[in-house]
Amino acid sequence: MSDLTQLYQEIILSHNRNPKNYRILESFTGMGKGNNPLCGDEVELYWKLEDGVISDLAFQARGCAISRASASIMTELLRGKTIAESQFLLSELLEFFADPDPGVEMKGHLGDLKALSGVKAYPSRIKCATLAWHALLENAE
Ligand code: ZN
Numbered sequence: 001m002s003d004l005t006q007l008y009q010e011i012i013l014s015h016n017r018n019p020k021n022y023r024i025l026e027s028f029t030g031m032g033k034g035n036n037p038l039c040g041d042e043v044e045l046y047w048k049l050e051d052g053v054i055s056d057l058a059f060q061a062r063g064c065a066i067s068r069a070s071a072s073i074m075t076e077l078l079r080g081k082t083i084a085e086s087q088f089l090l091s092e093l094l095e096f097f098a099d100p101d102p103g104v105e106m107k108g109h110l111g112d113l114k115a116l117s118g119v120k121a122y123p124s125r126i127k128c129a130t131l132a133w134h135a136l137l138e139n140a141e
Contacts, residue, residue, distance in 0.1 A: 003037060009115055009118070011069070011112055011115035011128055012065055012066060012069040012115050012116070013065060015068065015069035015070075015072040015112070015115075016065040016068045016069050017136070018074075019059075019061075019069075019072035020058060020072045020073075020075055020076050021057060021058040021072065021075035021076070022058070022059065022060065022061075022072070023058045023060075024046060024058065024060065025046040025047070025048060025056055025058050025141070026068075027048065028046040028047060028048050028056070029045045029047065029049045029050075030046070030047050030048075030049065030139060030140055031044065031137055031139070032044075032045050032135035032136055032138060032139030032140070033045070033047060034131040034132060034134055034135035035131075036063070036067065036127045036128060036131050038124065038127065039064050039067065039124075039125070039127070039128050040062075040063055040064070041061070041062070041063025041064055041067035041127075041128055042061060042062045042065065042138065043059055043060070043061040043063070043069075043071050043131050043132045043140075044051055044059060044060045044061070044135075045057070045059045045071070045132055045135045045136050046057075046058050046059070047136065047140070049074045049083070049140070052082050052083075053082055054078050054079060054080065054081055054082070054083070054086070054114070055079070055080075056079070057074075057075040057079055057136075058075060058076055059071045059072075059075055059132060060074055061132070062136070063128070063131075064125075064128055066116065066125055066128040066129050067118060067128040067129070067131050067132070069115070069116070070113070070116060070129045070132055070133075071112055071131070071132035072113070072115075073100055073111065073112040073116075074109070074132050074133060074136075075132075076112070077089065077110070077111050077112070077113065078136075082130060082131065083136075083140045084139060086133075086136065086140075087091060087137055089109075089110065090130065090134075090137060092096050092107055092110060093110060093116075093129075093130065093133070094126075094130065095118065096110075096117075097119065097120050097123075097126050097129075099120075102120070102121075103136050105117070110126070112116055115130050
């Protein structure tokens with residue numbers, strides 16, 4: 001459970017290599033930046049809110065595979081969601097990381113984020129895994 005091969009599993013590597021929504025939106029209603037000096041991760045996030053729903057979401061990032069994969073997975077997961085729903089998903093993710101029980105599984109609706117389950121054993125990497133989320137939620141509304 002707590003070895004590095006688990007931490008960097010194939011889903012993470014594939015999102016890192018071929019990130020989804022890795023672009024700058026031509027029109028957007030909000031943008032946010034995040035940076036994690038401990039690891040050297042930087043992310044820029046662009047989103048479009050229409051009728052309270054995230055209709056488009058894209059990012060640019062430099063940094064570790066976890067931060068880039070997490071941003072990529074997030075842009076897929078949050079399309080069609082409200083900011084409040086996004087906030088709730090982040091709280092579920094943080095709750096999972098904080099749960100001391102190593103046997104607990106991440107909730108199914110968190111989708112590919114499940115690939116980040118191994119981060120739980122590396123608390124210093126939780127900031128990598130949530131950087132893009134904070135860039136959105138600290139700057140939206
Ligand atoms: Zn990182």
